[in-house]
Amino acid sequence: MSKNRIPAVESMFTMDFENPQLVGGRSKITGSYYFPKDLSGSDPRGKGSEDREEVFLSTVGTIWSYTTASYPPALPYQIIEPFEPFVISAVELEKENIVICGQMMPGIEVRDIDVGTKVKLALDVLYEDEENEYIVWKWDLL
Amino acid sequence: MTTNEIAVLGVGMHKWGKFPGKTFVDIGVEAGRNALVDAGIEWDEIQFLSGANTVRNGYPGWVSASTFANALGFQGCQIASSYAACASGATALSIARSQILSGICDVALVIGADQVAKGMFAPVPGDRPNDVDWLRFRLMGLSNPAYFGMFARRRMALYGDTEDDFATVKVKNSEHGSSNPNARYAKVFSIDDVNASPVVADPLRLLEICSTSDGGAALVVSSLDYARKKGIKDPVxxxxxxxxxxxxxNAIIDMPYFASDSWHSVGDQHHTFKNQIAQHAYKEAGITSTDLDFAEVYDLSSAYELDWYEHIGLCEKGDARNLLHNGDTRLGGKVPVNPSGGLGAFGEAIPAQAIAQVCELTWQLRGQATGRQVDNPQIGMSINYGMFGHGSSVIARV
Structure with missing residues (x-):
């Protein structure tokens, strides 16, 4: 029996595996973007997070920079044993002028990417328990 | 401008390293006593105690000023405890300065100390999906070294920096720190040593990422009048x-966020907090970066030190590696950076590190930095910052 797929965090992305989208905010006053919608730096010209409407962010961007987690990260990261090192990228979205981090999809290595490489949003399993798979966004090669 | 200045009468540290048998209180008290001895001031003369908190040692760490006051013996002075992540020490010092400049007190003691578990820093335990510091670990395993790795890769792509450039910073700081009695690591490393250590956050290796340490630092500060009355001529x-x-x-992504702020409404993709911190310190002191004789900067990683050359205005963006290879930032160079050995030689002890930087500024300006002395310095700067947005920079002069 297959496990339930549950988002690892509520309200930050859609659970559409074919065409996932990040859910951000856009200021009705300045037109600027926020991700996560209510958990980022705040523009004094806006009214805190009150003036933000929910928007879907671009699903394709370019790598701003990248690195590896060559050792297991600390809790609350949930490690799937045995630990496999992974790549993290910070990806620039051209329309929104924002950089958003995420793991690269499994199997992608540092030698496969560079600053400027185009990538697209994907969903993958972050960790699992007996009943559920907990899903998060990652970046994938275009 | 002189009315905005205060005097540093005494500085003191507890050696940095791993001291499993000690508490942060033992470590802070030793640093505090050393600062009092250095100042020639008795504890019961202190009118104000400013404590920099630790969040990793339970309740006594959150009320560090009363904890240290009790450990030194409750003598009734006014106190304040503050936390601002890595900026805690600068915040504690600024509170002491406000007390002194407003005339509420003449002489104050500032203490920060920590005792931490081994390994990488982790968020405070609990389940907190509204805390980006918790979320960055939970959702993608974005630990502190990952940011350092991304900053380093960005430098390589934009400016042509190399892994050997980064290793050179580590080598320099290990040479600087080797004769510092308070530093944790005395070993002088070579580029080969650095390159033989395992990759932690590509392209950075274990020897290039600062460790987490136990350590303490303290300052006795006073009004200029009080210093004169005590017969202290020309204090720092x-x-x-x-x-x-x-x-x-903050258009450049930084801890603990897993996204940058959008630069959509301002159009400046280089707009970053780290460029702003030093500017305020320069303004208060009435100087510019060209007046600096040396600096103590926040070298959480080898490559990150190069970023700070640019953030504090020692050079234009992308030129840091030239400064490094010219020897400008080495002892004997134009503007030595991290003559103490920096965090590379000390490791991080969060509430103590901004205070420890001021200890080094003081020793250098007094000409007491044996084995690592900058040539006749007049002005020095320290800089770091506390995640979520606390600036931390101090300018000291003689």
Whole structure:
């Protein structure tokens, strides 16, 4: 029996595996973007997070920079044993002028990417328990 | 401008390293006593105690000023405890300065100390999906070294920096720190040593990422009048302190966020808090970066030190590696950076590190930095910052 797929965090992305989208905010006053919608730096010209409407962010961007987690990260990261090192990228979205981090999809290595490489949003399993798979966004090669 | 200055009468540290048999209180008290001895002041003369908190040692760490006051013996002075992540020490010092400059007190003691578990820093335990510091670990395993790795890769792509450039910073700081009695690591490393250590956050290796340490640092500060009355001629003076918060947007991603602020509404993709911190300190002190004789900067990683050359205005963006290879930032160079050995030689002890930087500024300006002395310095700066947006910079002069 297959496990339930549950988002690892509520309200930050859609659970559409074919065409996932990040859910951000856009200021009705300045037109600027926020991700996560209510958990980022705040523009004094806006009214805190009150003036933000929910928007879907671009699903394709370019790598701003990248690195590896060559050792297991600390809790609350949930490690799937045995630990496999992974790549993290910070990806620039051209329309929104924002950089958003995420793991690269499994199997992608540092030698496969560079600053400027185009990538697209994907969903993958972050960790699992007996009943559920907990899903998060990652970046994938275009 | 002299009315904004205070005097540093005494500085003291507890050696940095791993001291499993000690508490942060033992470590802070030893640093505090050393500062009092250095100042020639008795504890019961202190009118104000400013404590920099630790969040990793339970309740006594959250009320560090009363904890240290009790450990030194409750003598009734006024106290304040503050936390601002890595900026805690600068915040504690700025509170002491306000007390002194307002005339509420004449002489104050500032203490920060920590005792931490081995390994990488982790968020405070609990389940907190509204805390980006918790979320960055939970959702993608974005630990502190990952940011350092991304900053380093960005330098390589934009400016042509190499892994050997980064290793060279580590080598330099290990040479600087080797004769510092308070540093944790005395070993002088070679580029080969660095390159033989395992990759932690590509392209950075274990020897290039600062460790987490136990350590303590303390200052006795006073009004210039009080220093004169005590017969202390020409004390080191604090000429500027920056505890600024960011101006929106922080377009360059930084701890603990897993996204940058959008630069959509301002159009400046280089707008970053880290460029703003030093500017306020320069303004208070009435100087510019060209007046600096040396600096103590926040070298959480080898490559990150190069970023700071540019953030504090020692050079234009992308030129840091030239400064490094010219020897400008080495002892004997034009503007030595991290003559103490920096965090590379000390490791991080969060509430103590901004205070420890001021200890080094003081020793250097007094000409007491044996084995690592900058040539006749007049003005020095320290800089770091506390995640979520606490600035931390101090300018000291003689």
């Amino acid at each position: 003076r604090i000429a500027g302190i920056s505890t600024v918060s960011p101006t929106y947007p």
